[in-house]
Amino acid sequence: MxxxxxxxxxxxxxxxxxxxxxxxxxxxxxxxxxxxxxxxxxxxxxxxxxxxxxxxxxxxxxxxxxxxxxxxxxxxxxxxxxxxxxxxxxxxxxxxxxxxxxxxxxxxxxxxxxxxxxxxxxxxxxxxxxxxxxxxxxxxxxxxxxxxxxxxxxxxxxxxxxxxxxxxxxxxxxxxxxxxxxxxxxxxxxxxxxxxxxxxxxxxxxxxxxxxxxxxxxxxxxxxxxxxGIQVEKQISLRDFIKGFTSIKSPTNLKVRYRFAIDHSKTKVLYFCFDVARICTGFLLRKVRIMKPL
CATH class of the missing domain: 3.90.550.60 (Spore Coat Polysaccharide Biosynthesis Protein SpsA; Chain A)
Structure with a gap:
């Protein structure tokens, strides 16, 4: 069944x-x-x-x-x-x-x-x-x-x-x-x-x-x-992006990302730092693409 x-x-x-x-x-x-x-x-x-x-x-x-x-x-x-x-x-x-x-x-x-x-x-x-x-x-x-x-x-x-x-x-x-x-x-x-x-x-x-x-x-x-919920890969504002670090409805909640790093990564805190850097870099790159003139 x-x-x-x-x-x-x-x-x-x-x-x-x-x-x-x-x-x-x-x-x-x-x-x-x-x-x-x-x-x-x-x-x-x-x-x-x-x-x-x-x-x-x-x-x-x-x-x-x-x-x-x-x-x-x-x-x-x-x-x-x-x-x-x-x-x-x-x-x-x-x-x-x-x-x-x-x-x-x-x-x-x-x-x-x-x-x-x-x-x-x-x-x-x-x-x-x-x-x-x-x-x-x-x-x-x-x-x-x-x-x-x-x-x-x-x-x-x-x-x-x-x-x-x-x-x-x-x-x-x-x-x-x-x-x-x-x-x-x-x-x-x-x-x-x-x-x-x-x-x-x-x-x-x-x-x-x-x-x-x-x-x-x-x-x-x-x-x-x-x-x-919060769409981190969509065109969101900086304010909403930062809000996502603490929101229960966000996949970028830092407490959750840290827990996953501790539970499953090979490098623990270092993995968490790389993970946050990747998320922030992705947000900035999307903003740059939006701002580029056609």
């Missing part, structure tokens, strides 16, 4: 269309668990009326992505039928998927196991724009790059050249995880990674434990890019 865990908070329309996509899947051995973390926009009532088979777990608004996801996983651990093969698929509500999405994920798992299966993501408004296809990095000087760059950020080019990529990490936006992984390495670290980077950190732990991290090209996720 594939147990789909979706944390939500006050995004009723995104949640509605995400659940509609999942209801249309060709693979039917599925349970959907929505962790509604204190929504006040009627999300819970909408689910009850329109998707009565969906399990809703209610938080108080303080779970954030990581602990909300852990709630869903714990529910699965307690309720799973161990006589069958069980998975958790982590997914965000600001996405949509094709009807064969779950089947392609499961097919890829059976081909590459033992592994976790991730999804490439594209811009929902521009489906050829490849937003994510995996990443490679080293843990000494924070070097690396997004694999989408190797395909000129074009999903069409990616799909014509390969059916899968091997990554050094995977995000929570469409990742299929065998239940045995949680037994082996534990859940997401909600103490040190409240919202961002807990998915990356978890997948790094899984890779260290011997699981391959596969991005299955046909299992594409259509992402509503503007609905995500």
């Amino acid at each position: 594939i147990n789909i865990v979706i944390p939500v908070h006050n995004r009723r329309e995104y949640t509605r269309q995400c659940l509609a996509c999942l209801a249309a899947q060709t693979y039917r051995n599925v349970k959907v668990i929505v962790v509604d973390d204190g929504s006040t926009d009627g999300t819970d009532l909408m689910i009850e009326e329109e998707f009565p088979n969906v399990v809703v777990l209610k938080g108080d608004g303080n779970l954030w992505w990581t602990e909300a996801t852990n709630w869903g996983i714990r529910y699965v651990q307690k309720s799973q039928d161990k006589r069958q093969e069980n998975f958790v698929l982590t997914l965000n509500d600001d996405t949509r998927v094709a009807p064969d999405y779950l089947q392609t994920m499961l097919d890829a798992y059976r081909k590459h196991k033992p592994c976790l299966i991730g999804s490439p993501s594209v811009d929902s408004d521009n489906p050829d724009k490849l937003e994510y296809a995996g990443a490679v990095f080293e843990l000494y000087t924070a070097g690396g790059h997004h694999l989408s760059e190797d395909y000129h950020s074009s999903y069409r080019e990616l799909a014509t050249r390969t059916s899968f990529l091997e990554s050094h990490s995977l995000p929570g936006r469409g990742t299929l995880i065998p239940m045995e992984v949680f037994d082996k390495i534990g859940l997401y670290d909600s103490k040190n990674y409240i919202h961002y980077m807990s998915d990356i950190e978890f997948s790094v732990r899984a890779r260290k434990a011997g699981y391959r991290l596969i991005v299955n090209v046909p299992s594409v996720v259509y992402e509503y890019v503007q609905a995500t």
